[in-house]
Amino acid sequence: MVEAATVYAVVAACVSRKRPAQTATPSHLAPVSVLKPLCGAEPHLYENLAGLCRQDYPDYQLVFGVCAYDDPAITVVNLLRTAFPERDIVLIVDARTHGRNPKVSNLINLYRAARHAHLVIADSDIAVPPDYLRRLAGPLSDPHVGVVTCLYRGRPVDGIWSRLGAAFINEWFAPSVRVAHAGGSRRFAFGATIALRRDTLNAIGGFRALANRLADDYWLGELTRQSGWKTVLSDVVVETDVTETSLRALWRHELRWLRTIRSLNASGFFFTFLTCTWPMLVLGCLLAPHLPVLAIALVGALARSVIAGSIGAALRAPLRDALLLVEWAAALGGGRVHWRGHVMTTTDAPPTHSTAQPGNRPALPKPLYSTTPHAQDSPR
Structure with a gap:
């Protein structure tokens, strides 16, 4: 085990x-x-969304969507409209649901306002550089490419738990993706950013094909790959806010990630314990306390410190790896996960019909708002 953990590190x-x-x-x-x-x-x-308003790109539209008229994100979007009057900004407020995944329901509701043939789907909590859209546009111009996605770095908001959460992303998740990518795997797509063409999305059944999927980002990539298109990992790396301020919140979040990974690749997930470098090195030294094993463990420890990237992160690495090992053990069983106040399961449900059927719509004010006249007339 110590040899395998060291090689991976x-x-x-x-x-x-x-x-x-x-x-x-x-x-x-x-x-x-x-x-x-x-x-x-x-x-x-506000700062994350404002970064999208400052893109060095000639023609783009921003479509924001919320599910309730009292959502405080509406105030932020209105502030953006005031600060960036030159931007084509659309806000959709629509409470209709179309399946068990609330994010996908939101995407279905706001998709009709999208005017362009190239689409970028991005999580709300990411910060992007000014050339973000330009760097995504390159691979997407290739007709053989279905999805362009990108990695992300965790940005802790405050406290030890958010720092450990950021370390989960920066020191375990991102390196594991890079190792898989270097080995030739393209079986990934990350909600931080997914870019694709409208005809590609329509060919796989649109967002409705994801309405009951927990890992909607993964399946968006997987369905395009099954249809014959390639997935490209962009060179751009965005930042995502890690906001957990307690062990309970961090545990729930990371357990959701790990159980989702297990549901997608059970055999690969089983060997995840080998990526928990520090516990494996300590266990190996305890089981075989002789010089070659100690030398191998030292190499693994140095490699793990390189992954951590800073002295402070390197000092947290043993705690981070130990917590990951415990979470991995917990994720071996069970299928319930917590996500934004919703309890979901990692088992995909059969497709369900949208609740937004003619004659069966909730009484809501007109859902589409825009600062630009043409967006009100969008046929989509």
């Missing part, structure tokens, strides 16, 4: 330090609609 350290070459920007930049489902006033929400 060394490989992860090597691929984590290597950055992919930046994709060339195409000569023609196609107009883009950015779909952004929102829910509540998250920390840094």
Whole structure:
């Protein structure tokens, strides 16, 4: 075990330090609609959304969606409209549900306002660089590409628990993706950013094909791959806010991630314990306390420190790995997960019909709002 854990740590350290070459920007930049489902006033929400308003891109639309008229995210969108009057900003307020996944319901509701053939779907809690859309546009111009996605770095908001949550992303999740990518795997798509063409989305059944999927981002990529398109991991890396302020909140969040991973790749998930470097090194040394094992463990510890990237993170690494090992053990069983106040299961349900049937719609004010006249007339 200590040998396997060390080999993984060394490989992860090597691929984590290597950055992919930046994709060339195409000569023609196609107009883009950015779909952004929102829910509540998250920390840094204004700053994160304002970054999208400052993109170095010639023609793009921002479509925000919430499910209630009292959602505080509406105030943030209105502030953006005031600060960036030149931007094409649309806000959808629509409470209709179309399945068990609330994020996908939100996307179905706001999709009809998207005007352009190229789409970018992005989580609400990410911060992006000014060339974000330009760097996504390169691979998407290739007709053989179905989905362009990108990795993300955790950005702790405050306290030890958010720092440990960020370490989960930066020191375990991201390196594991880079190792898989270096090994030739393309079986991924991340909700932080997914870019695709409208015809690709329609070919797999639209967002409704994801309405009852917990891992909607993964399945959006998987369904496009099953249809013959390629998945590209962009060179751009965004930042995501990690807001957990208690062990309970962090446990629920990471248990959801791990149980979801188990539901998608049970055999691969079983060997996840080997990526918990520090516990494996300690266990190996206890079981075989002789010089070769100690030397191998030292190499693994150094590699793990390289992955951590800073002295403070390296000091937290043993605690982070130990917590991950306990979470992995808990995730071996059970299928219930907590997500934004909802309890879901990792078992995919059969497709269900939308509750938004003609003659059976909730009494709501007109759901579409826009600062631009043409968006009100959008046929989509």
